[in-house]
Amino acid sequence: MAWRWASASVIGTSHIQNGDRLQDACAVSELRNGWIFAVVSDGAGSAKFGAYGAWLTSRFLSVRFREWVHENTELPTDEELWYWIDELRDRIYAIAARRGTIPRQFAATLAAIVVAPEEAVTLHIGDSAIVGRKGGEWDVLCWPENGEYASSTYFVTDDPEPRLNIIRHPREHSAFALFSDGVGDLALSHLERAAYKRFFNPMIRPVDVASGEGRLVDLSAKLETYLGSPLVCDRTDDDKTLILISRV
Numbered sequence: 126m127a128w129r130w131a132s133a134s135v136i137g138t139s140h141i142q143n144g145d146r147l148q149d150a151c152a153v154s155e156l157r158n159g160w161i162f163a164v165v166s167d168g169a170g171s172a173k174f175g176a177y178g179a180w181l182t183s184r185f186l187s188v189r190f191r192e193w194v195h196e197n198t199e200l201p202t203d204e205e206l207w208y209w210i211d212e213l214r215d216r217i218y219a220i221a222a223r224r225g226t227i228p229r230q231f232a233a234t235l236a237a238i239v240v241a242p243e244e245a246v247t248l249h250i251g252d253s254a255i256v257g258r259k260g261g262e263w264d265v266l267c268w269p270e271n272g273e274y275a276s277s278t279y280f281v282t283d284d285p286e287p288r289l290n291i292i293r294h295p296r297e298h299s300a301f302a303l304f305s306d307g308v309g310d311l312a313l314s315h316l317e318r319a320a321y322k323r324f325f326n327p328m329i330r331p332v333d334v335a336s337g338e339g340r341l342v343d344l345s346a347k348l349e350t351y352l353g354s355p356l357v358c359d360r361t362d363d364d365k366t367l368i369l370i371s372r373v
Contacts, residue, residue, distance in 0.1 A: 126159040126373070127158070127338045127372075128240075128339075128370055129338050129339060129341055130161075130163070130340055130341065130369060130370040130371070131331075131332055131340070131341045131345045131348045131368075132151055132340065132345055132366075132367070133345055133349035133366070134149045134150070134364065134365070135352040135364065135366075137307060137358075137362050137363040137364045138358050138362045140170075140363075140364060146176050147176065148167060148175050148179060149365070150165075150166045150168070150233075151166070151183060151303070152164050152183045156191060157194050159242045160240065161240050162190045162191075162237070162239045162240075163237065163238055164183045164186055164236065165236045165304060165305050165366050165368060166178075166179035166180075166233045166234060166236075166281075167233060167234045167251070167252070167307075168232065168233045169232035169234075169280060172229060172230050173230045174230045175232055175233060177231060178232055178280075178281070179233040179234075181213070181216070181217065182233050185209075185216065186209065186213070186235075186248075189209050203291050206246070206248060206291055207291075210281070213281065229280075229282055231282055232280035232283075233282070234251025234252060234253050234280060234281070234305075234306075235248060235249065235281055236248075236250075236251070236267055237249075238301060238303065240301070242296065244294065244296055245257075245293070245294040246291065246293050247266050247290075248290070249267035249289070249290045249292070250280065250288055250290070251269070251270060251288075252278040252306040252309070253267075253269065253303070254267055254303070254309060254313065255303050256312070256320045257300065258300040258325070259297050259298050259299070261322075262322070263319075263320035263321075264320070265318065265320050266292065267290065267292070268318060270290075299371070299372050300369070302329070302367065302370070303366075303370075304365075304366060304367045305363075305364060307364050308361075308365050311324055311361070348367060
């Protein structure tokens with residue numbers, strides 16, 4: 126069993142107008158036969174180093190999972206995953222101290238999934254989301270979480286500890302999508318707390334029928350064009366990241 130995917134991150138029009146950089150980061154890694162890891166992280170717009178926090182979050186967990194499967198045949202326990210998040214936070218705190226600032230300036234969300242032959246595990250902090258296709262339906266595996274105030278959410282750097290949700294799912298999904306909150310209004314019905322099939326079915330179809338394995342370069346370029354198009358940007362001015370994964 127193998128996987129193929131398309132992925133893209135596009136800067137939001139509001140960030141361009143403000144002279145800001147892209148705050149989102151993402152990564153996908155095939156860990157071994159039948160295993161895949163994907164992550165999306167969105168740096169807080171109010172954090173000076175939010176983009177770096179998002180990149181570090183994505184990079185750190187990608188490395189940890191690759192190291193894990195090199196030595197282990199089972200998925201990590203919840204305790205091990207919590208340990209990795211604590212280790213990531215320690216690294217951010219150390220970088221913040223060296224730069225003479227506070228960890229909150231590296232604030233970023235987290236939405237990650239690791240899929241093994243028998244089980245899938247999601248790690249989630251904040252307002253990004255993950256959905257999975259089962260049959261003809263799309264299940265929301267991680268629903269976006271907003272904070273105490275309007276337009277606020279939770280971050281890896283939150284004190285005294287992050288609002289981390291670790292959920293284990295049966296291996297019954299044939300496709301997955303991860304996305305930052307900039308895509309959320311296009312992809313999710315907040316009233317019904319459900320994923321829009323009319324959004325995901327056309328998006329995943331080219332990935333389903335593509336030839337080859339791994340990252341689909343041409344489809345990723347087309348996805349980037351779509352996310353940066355007026356059709357999308359007229360509905361959301363935020364950064365937009367979307368990963369579409371299908372089983373070969």
